[in-house]
Amino acid sequence: GGKKLWGGRFTGATDPLMDKFNESLPFDRCMWREDIKGSQAYARALAKAGVLTEDESSKIQEGLGEVAKEWESEKFEVKVGDEDIHTANERRLSEIIGKVGGKLHTGRSRNDQVATDTRLWLMQQVQAMRENLADLMRVAVDRAEREVDVLLPGYTHLQPAMTVRWGHWLLSHAAAWQRDDMRLRDLTPRVAMMPLGSGALAGNPFGVDRQALAKDLGFIGGVCPNSMDAVSDRDFVLETLFATATHLTHLSRWAEDLIIYSSGQFKFVQCSDAYATGSSLMPQKKNPDALELIRGKAGRLQGALAGMMAVMKGAPTTYNKDFQEAWQPMFDSVATTQDCTRIATGVLSTLKINPERMLSGLSADMLATDLAEYLVRKGLPFRETHHISGAAVKMAEDRGCQLSDLTPADLKTINDLFEDDVTDVWDFQRSAEMRDTEGGTSKRSVLQQAEKIKKYLADE
Numbered sequence: 001g002g003k004k005l006w007g008g009r010f011t012g013a014t015d016p017l018m019d020k021f022n023e024s025l026p027f028d029r030c031m032w033r034e035d036i037k038g039s040q041a042y043a044r045a046l047a048k049a050g051v052l053t054e055d056e057s058s059k060i061q062e063g064l065g066e067v068a069k070e071w072e073s074e075k076f077e078v079k080v081g082d083e084d085i086h087t088a089n090e091r092r093l094s095e096i097i098g099k100v101g102g103k104l105h106t107g108r109s110r111n112d113q114v115a116t117d118t119r120l121w122l123m124q125q126v127q128a129m130r131e132n133l134a135d136l137m138r139v140a141v142d143r144a145e146r147e148v149d150v151l152l153p154g155y156t157h158l159q160p161a162m163t164v165r166w167g168h169w170l171l172s173h174a175a176a177w178q179r180d181d182m183r184l185r186d187l188t189p190r191v192a193m194m195p196l197g198s199g200a201l202a203g204n205p206f207g208v209d210r211q212a213l214a215k216d217l218g219f220i221g222g223v224c225p226n227s228m229d230a231v232s233d234r235d236f237v238l239e240t241l242f243a244t245a246t247h248l249t250h251l252s253r254w255a256e257d258l259i260i261y262s263s264g265q266f267k268f269v270q271c272s273d274a275y276a277t278g279s280s281l282m283p284q285k286k287n288p289d290a291l292e293l294i295r296g297k298a299g300r301l302q303g304a305l306a307g308m309m310a311v312m313k314g315a316p317t318t319y320n321k322d323f324q325e326a327w328q329p330m331f332d333s334v335a336t337t338q339d340c341t342r343i344a345t346g347v348l349s350t351l352k353i354n355p356e357r358m359l360s361g362l363s364a365d366m367l368a369t370d371l372a373e374y375l376v377r378k379g380l381p382f383r384e385t386h387h388i389s390g391a392a393v394k395m396a397e398d399r400g401c402q403l404s405d406l407t408p409a410d411l412k413t414i415n416d417l418f419e420d421d422v423t424d425v426w427d428f429q430r431s432a433e434m435r436d437t438e439g440g441t442s443k444r445s446v447l448q449q450a451e452k453i454k455k456y457l458a459d460e
């Protein structure tokens with residue numbers, strides 16, 4: 001390889017395979033902005049500490065600005081020996097401004113530098129992921145409001161259970177997405193803690209003002225309290241990976257619902273052409289590929305979290321090169337999450353629904369609970385009414401008719417508290433409207449849930 005930053009004590013060359021094995025530039029180059037920004041702030045801090053003259057500091061900051069321009073315009077030339085984004089930028093800085101470039105790294109190590117860059121990068125990405133999540137929630141809320149009158153069969157164990165509103169289903173997922181967003185919000189101050197000024201592990205010997213540096217760089221969580229921990233800690237990556245894997249798990253379950261609802265047997269919904277594909281063989285096919293990809297990618301992201309946990313567990317205190325293995329799962333998880341949330345927003349905003357099919361998926365036996373509740377309102381204990389309604393279900397089954405085909409007279413033979421008004425029970429709309437307690441599926445309640453999410457989005 002070329003001349004190495006750390007080459008002083010070395011006489012032998014690195015195996016070219018080792019050079020490749022060791023490099024992280026292919027992954028961490030996407031943090032060039034953060035690396036430059038961190039270095040410019042560090043140059044300012046060194047000047048304040050009296051290590052650099054104002055002139056040297058300005059030269060370094062301007063030189064770094066030049067390096068940034070090269071990245072921006074895709075003119076940055078990677079050279080042999082550019083192990084990672086930190087060495088690449090420093091090498092180029094010195095080529096541009098000469099010897100004084102070599103003063104930038106005073107008191108700094110790539111150990112505090114890499115953690116600083118990564119945190120700065122993640123702070124941005126977490127914000128971007130939250131914006132994507134907000135867009136998705138808005139689509140769900142908007143549809144829930146507009147389509148609040150549409151009824152949907154609700155399932156447990158994928159067996160027909162009770163009538164719910166389509167909007168209630170939409171907001172059940174929005175509720176999970178809101179927690180995903182809160183998780184990203186809540187981990188932000190821990191991501192936004194500054195390692196810079198920790199050196200390799202023992203701290204900074206030149207008295208840089210870390211508090212001022214943290215302010216300068218926008219680290220709202222303050223400074224990392226212990227230099228050994230600062231270069232050791234990758235929790236902020238782990239919890240971000242947990243948050244992204246959990247969000248994708250939620251998206252995956254949402255996707256799975258829609259895959260089922262769009263299947264030929266259900267036909268409750270249809271994906272728009274923009275998010276489906278056809279078959280190379282069967283002309284009639286329209287496959288929900290976007291949804292299946294989300295479901296599949298969720299699996300990969302769970303693997304990223306598990307992989308990263310395993311990378312960390314055996315590492316002795318402070319920095320170890322194992323940590324470099326964090327970048328692939330981290331960059332992949334963040335980019336994949338951005339894609340999935342945005343694709344989900346596209347799928348949901350263009351999804352066609354078929355309210356008639358949903359309605360025809362409702363069957364009278366899904367009112368058996370309502371029948372039991374009818375008797376509860378006549379004073380019987382629920383446990384008894386459950387049995388009585390069960391007997392009615394059996395009677396209908398024996399006769400090969402619908403539960404709602406049983407007349408008040410039929411039902412009276414099972415229990416004499418049934419009256420003629422029992423026919424009111426055979427009404428899916430009524431069934432939904434009965435569940436009017438906060439969080440339930442009545443129209444009022446669904447609209448109230450939508451209001452709450454809108455308020456949350458407005459406040460955040």
Ligand code: ARG
Nearest residue numbers: 024084110111114319323324
């Ligand atoms: N490329 C390295 C990483 O991603 C940067 C830190 C290297 N530090 C070191 N002491 N070798 O982790």
